[in-house]
Amino acid sequence: MSRRLDPRPALRRRLQLHRQALRQALANLRAAPLPNLFTLLAIAVALALPTGTWLALHSLGDLGGRFNPREIDVFLQPDRDDAAARRLADSIAARPDVAEVTVIGRAQALAEFRAASGLGEALDLLPDNPLPAVLVVRPAATVDSPERLAALAAELGRLAGVDAVEGHHAWVQKVYALLRSLQRLSVVVASLFALLVALVIYIVLRVEVLERRQEIEVSKLVGADDAFVRRPFLYNALFTGLGGALLGLGLVALAFAALDGPLRAVAALYDSPLQLRLPLGFALRLLLAAGALSVAAAWLALALLLRRIRP
Amino acid sequence: MIECRHLGKRYPGGHEALLDINLSVARGELAFLTGHSGAGKSTLLKLIALLERPTRGSLRVNGHEVARLPAAAVPGYRRHIGIIFQDHRLLADRNVFENVALPLRITGMAEPQVAKRVRAALDKVGLLGREDSRPAALSAGQQQRVGIARAIVNRPAILLADEPTGNLDPDLSREIMRLFLDFNRVGVTAIIATHDHALIDEFGHRRLHLEGGRLVEDRQP
Numbered sequence: 001m002s003r004r005l006d007p008r009p010a011l012r013r014r015l016q017l018h019r020q021a022l023r024q025a026l027a028n029l030r031a032a033p034l035p036n037l038f039t040l041l042a043i044a045v046a047l048a049l050p051t052g053t054w055l056a057l058h059s060l061g062d063l064g065g066r067f068n069p070r071e072i073d074v075f076l077q078p079d080r081d082d083a084a085a086r087r088l089a090d091s092i093a094a095r096p097d098v099a100e101v102t103v104i105g106r107a108q109a110l111a112e113f114r115a116a117s118g119l120g121e122a123l124d125l126l127p128d129n130p131l132p133a134v135l136v137v138r139p140a141a142t143v144d145s146p147e148r149l150a151a152l153a154a155e156l157g158r159l160a161g162v163d164a165v166e167g168h169h170a171w172v173q174k175v176y177a178l179l180r181s182l183q184r185l186s187v188v189v190a191s192l193f194a195l196l197v198a199l200v201i202y203i204v205l206r207v208e209v210l211e212r213r214q215e216i217e218v219s220k221l222v223g224a225d226d227a228f229v230r231r232p233f234l235y236n237a238l239f240t241g242l243g244g245a246l247l248g249l250g251l252v253a254l255a256f257a258a259l260d261g262p263l264r265a266v267a268a269l270y271d272s273p274l275q276l277r278l279p280l281g282f283a284l285r286l287l288l289a290a291g292a293l294s295v296a297a298a299w300l301a302l303a304l305l306l307r308r309i310r311p
Numbered sequence: 312m313i314e315c316r317h318l319g320k321r322y323p324g325g326h327e328a329l330l331d332i333n334l335s336v337a338r339g340e341l342a343f344l345t346g347h348s349g350a351g352k353s354t355l356l357k358l359i360a361l362l363e364r365p366t367r368g369s370l371r372v373n374g375h376e377v378a379r380l381p382a383a384a385v386p387g388y389r390r391h392i393g394i395i396f397q398d399h400r401l402l403a404d405r406n407v408f409e410n411v412a413l414p415l416r417i418t419g420m421a422e423p424q425v426a427k428r429v430r431a432a433l434d435k436v437g438l439l440g441r442e443d444s445r446p447a448a449l450s451a452g453q454q455q456r457v458g459i460a461r462a463i464v465n466r467p468a469i470l471l472a473d474e475p476t477g478n479l480d481p482d483l484s485r486e487i488m489r490l491f492l493d494f495n496r497v498g499v500t501a502i503i504a505t506h507d508h509a510l511i512d513e514f515g516h517r518r519l520h521l522e523g524g525r526l527v528e529d530r531q532p
Contacts, residue, residue: 013419020416218400221362222414222461223390225383311362 017228025235028208036240039204043244046197047290048251050190055252056259057183059276072153072167074135080161082106085133088161092135097143097152102136109134132163146176197244197290198297201237205298208233209305221311230302234295241294245287253278312338312373312500313359313469319367320354320524328354330524332368336502336517338468341495343511344504346521352504355521356471359502360392361385373468390418393462393499397474399454401446407433407457408442414465432464436490452483459490463499470494470501476510484510 029036074092076085082105089101104112109131114120137156143149149167157165209216216229256276263276318332329351336342344352357363358370361377370378372388380388401410408429415425433439436456446454455475462470472491476484488503488510495501502519505511511518520528 012421016421017419020419214400215402215404218402219413219417220386221389221394221400222417223386223465224417225386228386228417 017231021228021231021235024232025239028232028236029239039200039240040243040247042200043197043240043290043294044247044251046193046200047245047248047286048255050186050193051248051286052252052255054183054186054190055256055278055282056276057179057186060179072137072139072149072156072165074137074156074159074162075164075166076133076135076161077163078130078132080133082133084161085135088159089135092137092156092159097140097148098137099140100138102138104134104136106131106133194293197241197293201240201294201297202301204240205233205237205301206305208236209302209309213309216306216309217311220309226306229306230299233302234298237294237298238291241290241292242287244294245290248290249278249283249286312336312340313502314371315355315368316371317368318355318358318365318370318378320351320358320363321366328524329358329365332526334519334526334529336500338500339495339498340517341491341501341503342517342519344502344519344521345506345508345511347506350521351524352521353473354524356394356473356502356504359469360394360471361388386417390414390465391468393465393467393470395455395458395462395470395472395475397477399446399458401454401457401461403446406443406445407438407449410446410457411460411464414461418465428464429460432460435463435493436460451478452486455479455483455487456490459487463494468500470499470503472501472503474504474506476505476507481509485513488514 074088076088080088082103085103085105089103092098093101106129110123110129113131114123137152139149139152143152153165153167156162219229256278260276313334313336315332315334318329319327320329321327332351332355344355346352354363358365359372361380365378368378369376377388402413405413408426411429411432412425415428420428429442430439433442436459438453438456438460441449441453446457449457455478459475462472470491475491476487479487484507491501491503492514515532517532518528518530519526520530
């Protein structure tokens with residue numbers, strides 16, 4: 001029968017090594033508060049810029065969705081009366097890609113135009129009502145993209161008796177395309193800034209390793225393995241990454257707080273409740289990513305730097 | 312305990328630091344390694360501590376061939392060897408306790424046990440009570456004793472000392488040498504490289520003399 005070894009002493013030793021490394025890392029951070037603060041600020045700014053931009057664009061994307069640009073106005077030919085408009089409305093409402101059709105008869109259209117334009121007296125001079133009946137078409141939920149909305153509008157435009165079709169989809173499509181491009185650009189910029197964070201970690205570690213060269217040499221001399229030497233640096237990198245990300249999120253929150261008032265005022269003009277948001281889930285994911293990125297960058301940097309140090 | 316057969320070390324660039332060294336140091340033996348600067352004393356100690364790798368021959372320690380020990384196994388091997396240098400190699404930003412505790416902390420030893428062992432090591436070298444002092448606040452002799460405490464705190468089987476009394480006056484040198492004899496008496500194998508012939512004559516022990524990288528004399532006391 002094979003004898004099973006008790007894993008607890010080994011586990012206790014490992015935990016003790018981590019406790020030591022943690023203490024050492026905190027001591028190192030305390031030993032140079034100002035340089036560490038500058039490092040945190042550099043990482044915070046590097047993370048805050050793409051994060052803030054991405055979140056702001058995301059919020060603007062939401063705003064685009066709230067403009068209700070999905071309604072399509074179908075203008076009938078002037079010779080079509082309200083009864084013809086209702087018949088056409090019924091046939092359009094029967095389509096699976098249409099949720100609702102509202103008929104604005106010619107008289108109602110004129111009344112609304114009179115009220116909105118203030119041209120009442122001028123309109124009285126006209127011999128006939130010049131305005132056509134209008135069908136306001138609200139597409140079904142399955143029409144969920146600017147492209148599908150444009151296709152539906154084109155089909156409605158080809159129906160008999162329809163003079164013209166007007167929707168907001170054209171400019172919404174442009175705005176969406178612009179937002180998508182900007183969001184992709186922000187992802188590219190975020191990748192570059194992530195690289196910048198990794199470089200900051202590398203430079204900081206390089207300086208630290210050089211400063212603590214003697215300590216590393218002596219540690220190796222008395223039997224330290226690479227893991228022992230590496231551990232405090234990795235904890236340092238983890239704290240720096242997490243601290244920088246926290247500070248970066250703080251900067252984003254401050255910037256959003258400053259921009260919130262003016263942007264709400266602009267959004268109110270479009271009857272839309274725009275809000276710059278920093279979701280908790282996103283913040284946690286950013287913290288996790290920043291911590292992981294810093295530790296990975298530190299690991300790679302140490303693999304390069306420690307190889308050159310021999311006791 | 313330590314057995315060298317045709318051991319050699321050639322550095323990159325072609326310098327032959329050690330040539331065909333054949334020697335054997337038994338468990339619990341104390342040997343002085345003598346020779347002029349550049350004779351190969353430090354290189355031999357570095358080979359035994361695996362701070363350098365031999366380029367020729369065999370090096371057996373405690374029955375195991377260590378010349379080609381995998382790199383990952385070297386730290387573990389080094390923990391069984393206490394090394395003392397002329398320049399002490401103490402960490403200036405740590406106090407005496409922290410310096411001596413380093414070899415124990417590397418093994419993940421629990422703190423109460425670390426404290427007990429460190430105090431015992433400092434007691435042996437006569438520095439109990441100076442735990443909180445920084446190395447800069449100590450004399451050269453005291454610094455060397457801290458280095459010795461650090462070397463013995465892990466209870467190594469082998470002690471290697473490279474010119475441990477090089478910077479010390481004769482009285483302090485004798486004091487340090489007596490410490491080595493004390494450790495040797497309890498079974499620690501020790502190899503001490505030194506220039507100090509008077510000290511060797513006074514303490515008498517096996518003397519290994521190197522010249523130009525060769526072992527030219529192996530004199531028993």
